Amino acid sequence: MIDIHSHFLFGVDDGSPDLATSLNMIARAAAEGVTDIVCTPHFRRGVFEPPKELIEKNFATLKNENPYPVNLYLGQEVAKFGQMFSKLKAGELFTMNATPYVLLEFRYNEYTDIEESVFDALYSGFKPIIAHVERYEYVKLKHIERFIDDGALIQVNADSLVLKRGAQYKKRVEKYIKEGLVHFVANDMHHDREYCMKKAFDYVSSKFGEETADDLFNENAKILLK
Secondary structure (H helix, E strand, O other): OEEEEEOOOEOOOOOEOOHHHHHHHHHHHHHOOOOEEEEOOEEEOOOEOOOHHHHHHHHHHHHHHOOOOOEEEEOOEEEOOOOHHHHHHOOOOOOHHHOOEEEEEOOOOOOOOHHHHHHHHHHOOOEEEEOOHHHOOOOOHHHHHHHHHHOOEEEEEOHHHHOHHHHHHHHHHHHHHHOOOOOEEEOOEOOOOOOOHHHHHHHHHHHHOHHHHHHHHHHHHHHHHO
16 A cells, blocks of 8 residues: 555654654554555644755655665645745645645635635646545535546545544545545554554445555555656
């Protein structure tokens, strides 16, 4: 499996406080059969603004110290703010493994014009991935259909399918998968959360078929990383 949304990188947000914790998190992922992880530290204006140099330094350390058969890549989860695409174009923020794909986060309960951000991303030369779309209470199925038609890709969280923590979103995510509106399932891992990619893969495989599970946990991410 490939996990495209994670907070394994230490010392840059609320994901992992130190190197030892990050290595423990990678061990948990490896034990579940994860082969590739995209580290996507937060960028939230006024909350998490880790310097680019610190992210690069800590990522290099994590890659060098990683003893597990898991490939690590660098990206970023960028919460919407006014200058995000100009900063992405300037290289001040990270796309997914230096591809045109960018992982975008939005406000959970306060309406945000996500479609406008999709257009702005495409106009700026980026391919937007909407992070954990099920958490945005103002987004309905018809909106996700429009996002995809416009050119966005959709990611949901594994815990929304199989853990109590995400139970409130379960029916919503199942409906999106059934309608073919999901491209990636990822763990959005923080050090104090359960790693549940294998559990979610097995659940999707049993409910929607092995081919769907393979697309959502493997094949689509392979295309992204290339």
